[in-house]
Amino acid sequence: MKKRFNPKTSQKIAFTILLLSALVTIIPVVVIIIVVIKNGISAISWEFLTSMPKNGMRAGGIFPAIVGTFYLTIGATIFSLPLGVLAAIYLSEYAKENRFTRILNLGIVNLAGVPSIVYGLFGLSLFVIYMKLGVSILSGCLTLAIMELPSIITATKTALNSVPKQFREVSLSLGATKWQTIRYAVLPYALPGIITGTVLSNARKTGETAPILFTVAAFYLPRLPSSVFDQTMALPYHLYVISTQIPGIEKNITYGTALVLIIFTLSLNLVGIIIRTRLRKQKKW
Amino acid sequence: MVNNTKITVKNFNAWFDENQVVKSLNMEVFSNEILGIIGPANSGKTTFLRTLNRLNDIEDKFRMDGEIFLDNQNVYKDIDVNLLRKRIGVIFALPISLPMSIYDNISFGPRRHGIKKGLDEIVENSLKSAYLWDEVKDRLNESALNLSGGQQQRLCIARTLAVEPEVILFDEPCSGLDPISTAKVEDAMDKLKQKYTIILVTNNVKQAARVSDRTAFFLMGELVEIDTTEKIFTVPSDKRTENYVSGRFG
Ligand SMILES: Nc1ncnc2c1ncn2[C@@H]1O[C@H](COP(=O)(O)OP(=O)(O)O)[C@@H](O)[C@H]1O
Numbered sequence: 001m002k003k004r005f006n007p008k009t010s011q012k013i014a015f016t017i018l019l020l021s022a023l024v025t026i027i028p029v030v031v032i033i034i035v036v037i038k039n040g041i042s043a044i045s046w047e048f049l050t051s052m053p054k055n056g057m058r059a060g061g062i063f064p065a066i067v068g069t070f071y072l073t074i075g076a077t078i079f080s081l082p083l084g085v086l087a088a089i090y091l092s093e094y095a096k097e098n099r100f101t102r103i104l105n106l107g108i109v110n111l112a113g114v115p116s117i118v119y120g121l122f123g124l125s126l127f128v129i130y131m132k133l134g135v136s137i138l139s140g141c142l143t144l145a146i147m148e149l150p151s152i153i154t155a156t157k158t159a160l161n162s163v164p165k166q167f168r169e170v171s172l173s174l175g176a177t178k179w180q181t182i183r184y185a186v187l188p189y190a191l192p193g194i195i196t197g198t199v200l201s202n203a204r205k206t207g208e209t210a211p212i213l214f215t216v217a218a219f220y221l222p223r224l225p226s227s228v229f230d231q232t233m234a235l236p237y238h239l240y241v242i243s244t245q246i247p248g249i250e251k252n253i254t255y256g257t258a259l260v261l262i263i264f265t266l267s268l269n270l271v272g273i274i275i276r277t278r279l280r281k282q283k284k285w
Numbered sequence: 286m287v288n289n290t291k292i293t294v295k296n297f298n299a300w301f302d303e304n305q306v307v308k309s310l311n312m313e314v315f316s317n318e319i320l321g322i323i324g325p326a327n328s329g330k331t332t333f334l335r336t337l338n339r340l341n342d343i344e345d346k347f348r349m350d351g352e353i354f355l356d357n358q359n360v361y362k363d364i365d366v367n368l369l370r371k372r373i374g375v376i377f378a379l380p381i382s383l384p385m386s387i388y389d390n391i392s393f394g395p396r397r398h399g400i401k402k403g404l405d406e407i408v409e410n411s412l413k414s415a416y417l418w419d420e421v422k423d424r425l426n427e428s429a430l431n432l433s434g435g436q437q438q439r440l441c442i443a444r445t446l447a448v449e450p451e452v453i454l455f456d457e458p459c460s461g462l463d464p465i466s467t468a469k470v471e472d473a474m475d476k477l478k479q480k481y482t483i484i485l486v487t488n489n490v491k492q493a494a495r496v497s498d499r500t501a502f503f504l505m506g507e508l509v510e511i512d513t514t515e516k517i518f519t520v521p522s523d524k525r526t527e528n529y530v531s532g533r534f535g
């Protein structure tokens with residue numbers, strides 16, 4: 001048999017290709033962040049972050065959009081986390097393997113693949129129109145929550161499965177019921193995975209424009225929302241508006257807004273990662 | 286000595302999928318005895334133990350027929366499964382401490398059964414019965430994972446005792462332990478016999494000879510022989526038993 005390369009050479013080639021692939025994947029991220037920072041940093045000031053937009057959004061700050069996005073993130077999680085976790089517990093701990101659960105699981109997988117604009121239209125027809133919640137924070141949160149469900153369910157199922165089977169056996173063999181076993185011997189140890197999974201995926205979804213477009217986002221509302229039935233401005237939609245609908249706006253305002261949005265999502269990610277590393281260190285089994 | 290029957294097994298068969306792992310088993314376990322079960326790996330010893338307190342219920346592939354009685358109650362029909370598992374405790378080969386404090390490990394069972402008062406006392410008594418109290422009394426709130434293997438195994442015993450079982454199943458409880466820890470666990474078992482009925486599956490023939498009153502020999506899913514330990518180790522009636530206990534097996 002004839003060797004084409006000696007092992008050392010092919011090892012080097014493989015290493016180089018792998019390294020280049022890794023570099024290529026991070027280049028866009030780095031470039032985006034650099035461009036956004038370079039063009040936007042001059043807009044960032046205490047005033048920009050904490051005051052109302054003025055002069056048809058060409059001046060002033062983006063405070064209501066920041067607050068709106070914050071409310072939407074929290075509000076959506078309030079709905080999606082409990083629902084997703086309970087559904088995942090049912091699916092992975094209680095449901096028998098049969099046609100019904102296969103359909104359910106298939107549905108969840110497909111839910112994850114639905115384009116976000118479709119969620120937006122769904123939210124519009126169900127929450128805004130049919131349930132008469134109007135274009136409101138509530139409708140927006142519910143729409144985002146549904147969009148967040150598949151990843152929360154998947155994260156929870158993975159986290160539940162990674163708890164050693166022996167913990168369940170110990171608990172059951174002491175006479176604990178199945179629910180007690182889940183509640184006291186499984187969930188506490190799945191929680192880190194559930195929380196990080198949720199934070200990471202929700203951070204991403206909060207940056208989406210489509211789901212909030214018809215359900216909550218206000219084009220221009222220079223005040224803070226007064227109730228869950230109120231509309232609100234939100235960072236992703238505001239960014240879309242000022243970069244397409246407002247002629248003659250200063251470039252650094254647009255990029256400054258983008259920078260705030262990126263920092264918002266990245267810091268949520270960071271929180272998720274910190275929680276995960278902390279809890280991983282504690283976990284010893 | 287009058288032998289009160291604690292557990293009766295009638296015509297018990299068990300399968301994992303198509304693989305029959307226990308074959309028409311008939312036997313009795315007496316109150317307050319230590320019944321040793323010996324036999325080579327994959328003889329169905331663990332499967333048998335895990336059926337007694339219905340832990341195999343959680344295995345999808347598991348299937349069984351026949352009947353098992355605890356004090357004349359059919360464990361699959363007459364007793365609530367959670368109550369059954371409280372009455373029949375099990376100690377696994379590898380000590381599994383839950384990742385929580387020593388105190389919380391011991392009180393895990395009682396708490397699930399609704400006990401809120403007197404937990405301190407339960408924890409202390411259980412640890413004393415498992416011969417662990419003196420070693421851990423000053424650090425009950427430390428994580429159980431910091432204990433040595435032998436200590437963790439005694440912690441598991443204490444945790445089982447805390448729910449006041451009637452029968453305790455030991456599945457090769459010393460297989461991962463050094464001789465000194467093994468001796469401590471054996472001591473604990475010997476004392477426990479006065480209050481509890483014990484079934485001890487062991488891969489160590491000498492351990493069965495040391496601690497059990499009667500011994501059963503399992504081979505490839507069948508009960509070859511069950512008799513007093515003395516007889517099994519001196520004049521077994523089956524040639525295969527003799528070969529196994531004398532180490533001339535295979
Ligand atoms: N959860 C399981 N799934 C499938 N087969 C199993 C399972 N547990 C045990 N078995 C099979 O059952 C047989 C008996 O195993 P076991 O009861 O553990 O024997 P022992 O404890 O005597 O070594 C083995 O062939 C083993 O492979």
Ligand SMILES: [Mg+2]
Pocket residue numbers: 330331332456
């Ligand atoms: Mg075994």
